[in-house]
Amino acid sequence: MRWGYDDGMDLAARLIELLGATRVHTHPIDRLIYAKDSGVSSGDPAIVVLPETTEEVAAIVRMAAGADMPIVARGAGTGLAGGAVPASGSVLVVLTRMNAIYDVDEIGRTAWVGPGVINLDLSDALVDQDLHFAPDPSSQQSSTIGGNVGTNAGGPHCLAEGSTIAHVLGVEIVTVDGDIMVLGGAAPDPPGYDLRGLIVGSEGTLGIVTRVLVRLTENPPDVVTMLISFDGIGDAARTVSDIIGSGLVPAALEMMDGPMIEAVENFVHAGLPVGAGAVLLAEVVGHPAGIAAEADLIREIAVANAATDIRTATDEDERALLWKGRKSAFGAVAQAAPDYYLNDTVVPRTRFVEVLDEICAIADRYDLRLLNVFHAGDGNFHPLISFDASEQGMSEKVVAASHEMVHAAIAAGGTLSGEHGIGIEKRDLMSRVFSVDDLDAQARVREAFDPEGLLNPGKILPEGSRCFDRPAT
């Protein structure tokens, strides 16, 4: 056994000495609060700590590693793949108090921020500078920048801007040894290996991110936002394929199917076309002269694919309302049924229509209620199964159907996750997209940072990824 009750208690006392009793929790109720993220798995941390400085994080890591206890970092817990679920008996480091924004450089368009800064708060704080942080996951009102870094989060506007990785220039990390170091920086192409590029999306398994140097994006001079309705989901999907095939990459190209439209409209009353088979939310940004032509091209393609209605937002309020409809989708579903299971896979955009058909057929075959909302422009599906877990055998059925959906995406040349990460949920599916040698290389990379495997154990890589047949040298 790696840690014992006595060790745990001793460590807690020392952590209280470091942080004070209000920032160290060991009571079962407190531990229960932090047992889950927004996915389906749960764990039981031994101790929950809330540091406020990098030095505190370093001290915590040294103490926990010294006691051979697993260390799990967590932000707001909005992740859906179990990446922030604490390993049993772990020290859970909650980073939400490290939420300062400092060193905003308006000329260089960068800022250093704490990992606990809430995504939307960052963009809100930059309104006067006419800048924003481009990644905008639907959770952006509550998810943190540190969490976004952990999962390489996406969001609707990553279609044109790229995921979190393209907007993180540097990170300050605490290593498993308790060392503090900066990887990357505001200067381009730092010599050496791009360790920053490894940290982003590593779900807290390589180090704990204590500060983030973000790249800021200038607000566009003009925006056109359109809500396009279709009778059939196939028409909407073909419109997406044709837009990307034309070479136009809109700022965002989102899709909702009929059941999702109905659920969302009942929830937010955004004036969505209840009864339509599908809607596309398309947005183009940029110079007014350029985007007028782009918006016309999108309308033309939509009409050629039997669009039944095209609504263009006439002002910022209407635009905000349309986006509220899209970003409230998961909340809306949560209200409509006791449980939901949300998947996250990506396929080449040329295979979008056929994989969507297959996903719908799988749900039919399992007799499950399927609602679709997705980042269509990226080929990033979010099929969402709404169900009641108290029904006998239902959870197993949902997981089985979800796995079939993932397999359909992989068979079409796709991948496991576009933006939620692997966490626990998809860990055991990794061998579907990576060979034994691929997984071994990833396990070696992890070992280079964390030889003992103390940082967020049991995430991303399936057990036994590491091969021990290193060739003799």
Next chain:
Amino acid sequence: MTTLRSVTRELFERMRDETVEIDAEFVVAPSSLEEAAAVLAAASAAAIPVSFYGAGTRRDDGGTAPADVVVTSNRLNRIVDWKPDDLTVTVEAGVAIETLESEIVARRQTAVLPETAVGATIGGVIAAGISGYRRLRYGPTRDRVLQVRVATGYGKVVSGGSPVVKSSTGYGLPRLFTGSLGSLGMIGTVTLKLWSQPLTAATVEIGDAAAALQGIYRPLAVLETSEGSFVYLGGAESQIASQVRRVGGDPHPGLIWPEPITGPLRIEFRVSAPFVPAAIERAKHLGASRWIAEHGIGRVEAGLDDVDAEDFAAARTWAESTGGVLVVTADAGTGIDRWGTPPASIEIQRRIKAVFDPAGICNPGIMPGGM
């Protein structure tokens, strides 16, 4: 060498590459990444240094590592799978960037590879981690490498990343290999994200590059060079006309890039964007005959005939004090340390090197800190 000689004679004779003039015991051109992995496995077992060769355009980066075996990408030269409707392409390392760009321009697409790296291969550009000037608009090369297939130093074929435009699936090996200068193994195949070319483009000579960058929305590039300052614009004609009115100057149709920096000694300041004007002054002070500065990016490349060691050291100290670096990309035999102070993460970097190249045979010493 005796072991390798006999092993190579038997196993790798048919890979022998007679077309490349390199001073090495063996020059081999594998026809597949599996063959490259076999060479690396044998070299690892015999502890024989290996280097990699694309088109030889960036042989100076990081210094030329001594190698008995050179693996070329001459026979890895296929465009494997271009998906124009997905805006992605999968391509082998030995394809020349002009070959790829001239093929995909048929659908008005671009891989946004370096505009003036004439003759360079895809594998070379990615291994060197270099980006084109249009990174201001489209981001650096490393953000477009979606998937890599590599032969590791320990002789296995490994894939990392995903062949789709968005992924959060496993560790970011594509970014790790981008800029690794062949020190971890050989890049064999990559999947790249593509962009559409703008409908029209123009080059505008301007007076004040820094002001232009702040005054217009998302130009393709803003360069200040020893020959003048230029803004590069793309988009619909009316959009370009309106942007030109904002910055002033006469637009020339198309993108007219500066001649690449040559010269026996080439250096690069890489500083955060606000330090570009100061870096230009430093380059001039060092005696740069030509220079190209990327506003909004922070790279200032300069060509020199020679340099005073003390002046260079002072310039490097300044660059590092701003959080940047001053690196030498061609050293003209001056023997100046190419990288400067190793990064804070050097110990982890060494462990990463050891992961992929446990025998230390891949371009030994080419990375910072003598890795």
